[in-house]
Amino acid sequence: MKEGDRTPLTQDRERDRLSEQQEVSDLLNDRAIFEPPLPKRAKRRRALKIWSPFVVLALALGFLLVRGLGNALVYFRTVDETLSMEATLGTSTFRLEGVVVPQSVTTNNQGGVDFQVSGVDGRRISVIDSANPPQLFQANLPVVLVGYLSHGTFYSNQIMVKHSSSYIAAHPSRVASLGGKKL
Amino acid sequence: MKLKIAQRYLAASALVAIAATVVLGLFITPPDAVQGNLARLVYVHPAVAWVAYLAYGVTTLASSLYLWRPTRSLRWDRLASSSAEVGVVFTALTLITGSIWGRPAWGVWWTWDARLTTTAILLVLYLGYLALRAVPMPADKRAKRSAIAALFAFIDVPIVHESVVWWRTLHQGATVASLGMNAKIHGIMAWTMLLGFVAFTLAYCALVVFRYRIAQGEDSLRERQISQWQSERLAQSQSDADRVSELLDNANSKSNVKMV
Amino acid sequence: MNGYVEAGYGFVLGGLGAYWAWLASRNSRVKKALIPIPVENERRRPNSSNPRQGER
Numbered sequence: 001m002k003e004g005d006r007t008p009l010t011q012d013r014e015r016d017r018l019s020e021q022q023e024v025s026d027l028l029n030d031r032a033i034f035e036p037p038l039p040k041r042a043k044r045r046r047a048l049k050i051w052s053p054f055v056v057l058a059l060a061l062g063f064l065l066v067r068g069l070g071n072a073l074v075y076f077r078t079v080d081e082t083l084s085m086e087a088t089l090g091t092s093t094f095r096l097e098g099v100v101v102p103q104s105v106t107t108n109n110q111g112g113v114d115f116q117v118s119g120v121d122g123r124r125i126s127v128i129d130s131a132n133p134p135q136l137f138q139a140n141l142p143v144v145l146v147g148y149l150s151h152g153t154f155y156s157n158q159i160m161v162k163h164s165s166s167y168i169a170a171h172p173s174r175v176a177s178l179g180g181k182k183l
Numbered sequence: 184m185k186l187k188i189a190q191r192y193l194a195a196s197a198l199v200a201i202a203a204t205v206v207l208g209l210f211i212t213p214p215d216a217v218q219g220n221l222a223r224l225v226y227v228h229p230a231v232a233w234v235a236y237l238a239y240g241v242t243t244l245a246s247s248l249y250l251w252r253p254t255r256s257l258r259w260d261r262l263a264s265s266s267a268e269v270g271v272v273f274t275a276l277t278l279i280t281g282s283i284w285g286r287p288a289w290g291v292w293w294t295w296d297a298r299l300t301t302t303a304i305l306l307v308l309y310l311g312y313l314a315l316r317a318v319p320m321p322a323d324k325r326a327k328r329s330a331i332a333a334l335f336a337f338i339d340v341p342i343v344h345e346s347v348v349w350w351r352t353l354h355q356g357a358t359v360a361s362l363g364m365n366a367k368i369h370g371i372m373a374w375t376m377l378l379g380f381v382a383f384t385l386a387y388c389a390l391v392v393f394r395y396r397i398a399q400g401e402d403s404l405r406e407r408q409i410s411q412w413q414s415e416r417l418a419q420s421q422s423d424a425d426r427v428s429e430l431l432d433n434a435n436s437k438s439n440v441k442m443v
Numbered sequence: 444m445n446g447y448v449e450a451g452y453g454f455v456l457g458g459l460g461a462y463w464a465w466l467a468s469r470n471s472r473v474k475k476a477l478i479p480i481p482v483e484n485e486r487r488r489p490n491s492s493n494p495r496q497g498e499r
Contacts, residue, residue, distance in 0.1 A: 013431055053314040061307050064300060071295030075351040097351070134290030136218065144353055160289045165355035166367040167222050169213035205452060224451045231455060269462075276458045283451045386459060393466050400473035407477075 076144050079119030082154075091148045097162065098125065102139040112156075117143065125149075129156040136161040186396050193389035200382030207375040215372075224284045225368070229358065230379040232277040232302075234387045236340055238270025239309065241391070243337040246330035260326035261402070263333055265394035267312055269387055274306045289353055297350035301343045308336040322402070 038046065076095035077085070098117025101124060105115040112129035127145060137143065137159055147156035208226035215222030245263035248254045281299070282292045293299065316329050342349075347356045358367050359376070368376060 013428075016427065016431075050314075050318050053317075054311065057307055057311045057314060061304065061311075064304050064307065067295050068297070068300035068304070072297040072300045072346075072350060072352075075296045075353065135287050136221075137290075138217075141217070158290070160291055160294065160353055162353055163217060163288055163355060164367075165358045167218075167225055167358065167372050168216045169370070169372065201456070205456070209448070209452065220445055220448055223448045227452060227455050272458065272462050276455050279454045279458070280451045283447050283454065287445065287447045390459075390462065390466070393463070393470070397466060397470050397473055400470070400477055404473060404476055 079117055079123055079125055080121065082125065082149065083119075083123055086149065086152070089149050091150055093146065093148050096125070096127075096145045096147070096149075096154055096156075097142060098145075099142050100137070100139050105139060113137070113159075117145070117154075125154050126152070127154045127156050129159055131157050131159060133159045134161050136163060186392055190389055190392040190396065193385055193392060197382060197385035197389050200378065200385055204375065204379045204382045207371070207378065212372050212375050218288060221284065221288055222372075224280060225358065225372075226375050226379040227383075228277065228280040228284060229376070230383045231273050231280060233380055234383045235270050235273040235277055235305075236344065237384065238266045238273060238387060238391075239305075239337055239340050241266040242270065242312075242333050246333040249326055249330045250334075257322060257326060257402070260322075260330065261395055261398040262391070263330065264313075264316055265391050265398055267309055267333065268394055269390045271306065271309050271313060272390075273383075273387070274302065274309065278302060278306065294353050296352040296354055297346040298343065298352045298354035301339060301346050305336075305339045305343055308339055312336055322405075 076097040079096070079098040082089070082096055096117070098119055101116040101118050105113055108114045108128065110128075110130040112131050113133050114126070114128050116124045116126050118124045127147075129145070129147075142162040144160040144162050145154060145156040146158040146160075147154055149155075204226055208223050212223065212226070214220045242263045245259040245266065249256070249259040249263065278299075281302075285294070286292050312329060312332050315332055316325060318325070320328070346352060347354055359373075
């Protein structure tokens with residue numbers, strides 16, 4: 001029994017010594033320490049500060065993906081697509097794209113404008129709009145309208161102007177060009 | 184020290200170029216035939232967006248160089264993180280100026296078209312990259328993880344750029360960087376746009392150098408802190424160990440006494 | 444002009460200026476933390492003749 005008593009104790013001491021050595025070598029190794037020694041509550045607060053941005057960003061990403069997949073893939077339907085799908089569309093809300101037909105624009109009593117949009121091959125849809133058109137709204141510019149179709153007329157509650165990526169001086173004759181093509 | 188001098192020159196030239204862009208853009212260039220004065224935003228908005236692409240490109244390159252063993256160095260990690268942070272600032276400015284332009288030109292502050300949505304995703308992805316960098320980790324581990332994250336985040340950049348081609352969008356196509364390279368802007372308007380690109384690229388360079396120098400300082404500060412914590416913990420563990428062996432010695436001697 | 448253009452330019456210039464100011468304050472904080480080197484540390488490392496720890 002005397003031998004048995006002594007052996008576990010020396011084994012324990014040996015184990016302690018080894019783990020202590022391990023600890024010391026960990027401490028000497030830079031990889032072991034990268035944050036200050038903190039009490040438990042401060043640690044928890046710190047963890048919250050570190051991980052909460054990920055939760056917020058993950059939610060934001062999910063929201064953007066859902067909205068993006070729901071809207072961006074078929075952002076609008078053209079005039080021709082709309083006319084060929086007329087029977088199946090019902091009164092669902094969608095975005096319609098077309099070019100504002102010149103001389104078709106009249107203001108209506110709803111504070112908006114009535115006009116026609118045309119597609120690529122000249123087919124037209126009449127539009128009754130109830131919203132104030134944006135500043136750039138004018139004939140011959142492509143527009144994207146939000147609304148629904150009813151008996152061949154598109155009832156729009158929002159007009160967005162889809163301007164082109166060309167930039168041309170408004171009064172070219174009054175501007176001297178600095179190199180490049182003449183304006 | 185050299186970096187500090189480079190930063191000074193870059194900042195000064197960026198300041199001059201931006202001032203010239205503002206003067207030309209707001210006062211000298213003619214209004215556009217369709218958009219009128221609104222078109223003046225074309226001298227800042229695309230340039231700021233280009234810098235965001237550039238910044239993420241640099242982050243991706245630096246991250247790859249970190250991941251590739253022969254060139255692995257924390258310097259690349261610092262460059263990647265600096266460029267990403269500046270890129271996030273420019274992405275936010277792209278979204279803000281785009282929104283300000285969209286309200287009068289399109290009629291809406293925001294719409295869920297592909298260009299706008301993918302740009303917002305870009306901002307969220309790189310904010311995630313910066314959040315990952317804020318997690319306490321050993322420097323080499325953090326460098327490796329964030330480099331891998333940076334490679335994934337960059338996938339969105341070509342998607343943003345091509346979104347106006349791949350999908351139907353309210354946002355217009357490219358004015359300058361289309362495949363045929365037939366620019367749709369000429370004369371002084373084109374030159375001012377080019378100047379804007381140069382000006383904001385210079386500003387990007389100055390900001391990245393500044394941010395890189397801060398990263399250097401923060402790293403040496405961290406090293407110093409770590410060695411301080413090390414010596415504190417070492418001292419603590421040694422005094423603990425001393426106490427333990429003292430107790431053990433006592434226990435041992437007592438049991439020895441008993442045993443004898 | 445029309446308010447929107449000025450706002451757009453203002454946000455870009457203001458945004459970059461604010462970011463620069465933030466970097467400047469971070470820089471001065473780091474610099475301040477790095478400059479006072481404790482004498483003990485200096486004695487412990489006699490080979491470190493370079494007092495500018497911020498630069499590399």
